[in-house]
Amino acid sequence: MIKRFFGIAGLLAGLIGCNGKPPLDNPSRGSIVIAADESFQPLVTQLTSAYAGIYPDVHFDVVFRPEQEAINMMLHDSARMVFTTRLLKPNERAVLDKRKIKGANEKIATDGVALIINKANTDSLITMTELQSIFNGQTKLWGQLKGGNQNTPITLVFDNNNSSNLEFVLNTFKIKDLKNIRIFTTHSNREVIDFVRKNPSALGFIGVNWISDSDEPLSVELAKDLRVVGVSDKLNPTKRDDYFQPFQEDLGMLRYPLRRPVYILSRETHPGLGGGLINYVVRDAGSLIIRKLGLWPRIPYDRIINLTK
Known part of the structure; x- marks a missing residue:
């Protein structure tokens, strides 16, 4: 019984980590909130679903709001990242700068x-x-x-x-x-x-x-x-x-x-799940999904088809 107790305690300690905080998410595990303008619902739904299909320990809580509300969610740490049609304005960038958050922005499509x-x-x-x-x-x-x-x-x-x-x-x-x-x-x-x-x-x-x-x-x-x-x-x-x-x-x-452009803006401060999604979107697989949806990916992925008689 005592051994079992210490085994469970050790497992919990491993999960919580040495500093008493939950372990950080990473590109293949974890859960984050994503905000997006509702006009991008089909695009965001397909991209996040495809990524989560590869990594079963990943969960995206996607919230659709008008663009300004979605950006505000990211600025005030209610969302890790946001799909938007524009970069941050100077006053918005200042919110992250004040917290010394460099973040990231990536154009993914037209x-x-x-x-x-x-x-x-x-x-x-x-x-x-x-x-x-x-x-x-x-x-x-x-x-x-x-x-x-x-x-x-x-x-x-x-x-x-x-x-x-x-x-x-x-x-x-x-x-x-x-x-x-x-x-x-x-x-x-x-x-x-x-x-x-x-x-x-x-x-x-x-x-x-x-x-x-x-x-x-x-x-x-x-x-x-x-x-x-x-x-x-x-x-x-x-x-x-x-x-x-x-x-x-x-x-x-x-x-x-x-x-108009489509951007992903992120406030992520470590190599986490948000960065994993961004890499997926701008590379081959994400590019194919964007193309399938009828948009123009930032980095077009050419499919080579060999025809034989």
Whole structure:
């Protein structure tokens, strides 16, 4: 009995460690919290699930929040790392500097904000100038656009008041005041899709990874009865080839105007589970998952196929 007691005590001491603290996580064992903007839910879910599938002693608690909330979670140590569309601002970087945390940031992919419309709306091409006019409040009706087939008000639909999709578009067009535009926010990218499917006058903005994975049944289902709008940055485009959609090649070749980077930001201070996930994402396996989702990986992984007769 005494031997058994000391055996258990020794095991507990080993687990706790010499300094009385739980052992640190490492790339193949442990549990961490990850925060991410909801527009990246399909991407983050597949990457973390694939990594955890390799290491059974790994657990990721993934929390989806609007981008600013997700970043704040990482800054205040409620999350180890965050998937985001931007680097930290100087005042945010100062929070980590004050704690002498160097952290890490890694660009992993190029993403696009997709514009979606109801299948009944045949006006599936738009220019950046026309979008600027809509966000400035000068263009209010679909009929005012070149090729518009209805005279209803344009309703802009986003997933959240503080989402990366909305912030990116407002920054792109330098919009400070939303009073002059007809805008509606839901609670998720999926709700944006549902809203657009039911409303022919809606113009929805979502993360393209929600509808770009042709091998994923949910992605295929969500893309039904929708049109993805082609966007041109030319002032007066003359042909269909002047417009581009937010899919892989046009993202990688920098042709789609509403493209944006995807970063992983981390506050990790030791070679831990967060670093293991980052290495996995930027290397071959993670790159293939990013490519499968229709985004453009930072380091494209070329698959070599040998054909024999």
